[in-house]
Amino acid sequence: MSTPLDAERIAAMLGPLRLTRARARIARQAGAHPRRVAGPGAEFWQYRMLNPGEAADKVDWRRSGRSDELYVREREREDPVRLWLWSDASASMDYASDEALPRKKTIADMLVAALGLAAYEAGETCCAPPDPRPLRGDALLAPHGPGDAPRLSAPGPADIVLAAGDFLGRQALDWIAPAAAGGAQGVVIAVADPAEIAFPFSGRVHFDAVEPGDRPFEAGRAEALGETYAAAWAAHRARLAAACDRPGWLLVDAVTSDDAAAHAARIAGWLRAV
Numbered sequence: 001m002s003t004p005l006d007a008e009r010i011a012a013m014l015g016p017l018r019l020t021r022a023r024a025r026i027a028r029q030a031g032a033h034p035r036r037v038a039g040p041g042a043e044f045w046q047y048r049m050l051n052p053g054e055a056a057d058k059v060d061w062r063r064s065g066r067s068d069e070l071y072v073r074e075r076e077r078e079d080p081v082r083l084w085l086w087s088d089a090s091a092s093m094d095y096a097s098d099e100a101l102p103r104k105k106t107i108a109d110m111l112v113a114a115l116g117l118a119a120y121e122a123g124e125t126c127c128a129p130p131d132p133r134p135l136r137g138d139a140l141l142a143p144h145g146p147g148d149a150p151r152l153s154a155p156g157p158a159d160i161v162l163a164a165g166d167f168l169g170r171q172a173l174d175w176i177a178p179a180a181a182g183g184a185q186g187v188v189i190a191v192a193d194p195a196e197i198a199f200p201f202s203g204r205v206h207f208d209a210v211e212p213g214d215r216p217f218e219a220g221r222a223e224a225l226g227e228t229y230a231a232a233w234a235a236h237r238a239r240l241a242a243a244c245d246r247p248g249w250l251l252v253d254a255v256t257s258d259d260a261a262a263h264a265a266r267i268a269g270w271l272r273a274v
Helices: 004-014 020-030 104-121 137-141 176-181 194-198 222-244 260-272
Strands: 044-049 071-075 082-087 125-127 159-165 185-192 205-207 217-219 249-255
Touching: 004 104, 004 260, 020 159, 020 185, 020 260, 082 104, 104 125, 104 137, 104 159, 104 185, 104 249, 104 260, 176 185, 176 222, 185 194, 185 222, 185 260, 217 222, 222 249, 249 260
Parallel strands: 082 125, 082 159, 159 185, 185 249
Antiparallel strands: 044 071, 205 217
16 A cells, blocks of 8 residues: 655655646746846846845855856746646545555545655645645645645636546536636646456445435446446546646546556656646
8 A cells, every 4th residue: 555655755756846837837827038037946047146235045156166256057947837736635635446556535635746846856846736835844744635626716827726636426527627727827637446447346336425415325236337336437537528628737547556657757758848
């Protein structure tokens, strides 16, 4: 079974994760030649001479050693970018069809935590909706949120949402359209157990109630439900695909039997892309 150490191992494999995609969108919206300003950031901009009264620890001694003047190395100020981390904590996520498989919740938590840790290592701001306060320490390892979908307040072009869950609730996808309309980008990780896809049940099977309002169900011949279930699952997949079929959004199908590290690497590559 996966543990927080697995998330840390995957994060180390990914390396520091810069949210280049979000910054590229902000730059495009600002115009081809946005005004450059000094401030906190990762990119070098220019050298300038040390001003009277400034602390000596600002001096770039490598550059100053080639001159009779003292120089300060300035970085270009970057617009703030936030990575919103959310993993579904609803009851349906606490499922594994086989003892050898991790629960859906475990995979969701691990992927979100690993990518959040990698972004934090790069100095990025990570938050858990709806709270805009930056996450630190152990809070990065379990960024659960209330409800069956992330709740965002006034998302904009500087926001990227990373959400992992099964999105089986009736309103579980309703947040995507308003987030995209506000300019946010997002990664939707749809987590599923192999049995949810294949429906390998036959004979008499008892299906437990999972979410509030559900009722337990006993099938005398479960195999007779195969076609109906397959149609319902295909409709669910179609809703997911339609909700994410928009610029700046990525849908990732993560089956619990898959290699989680491979999914994390794909997502990291997408977040780094310009």
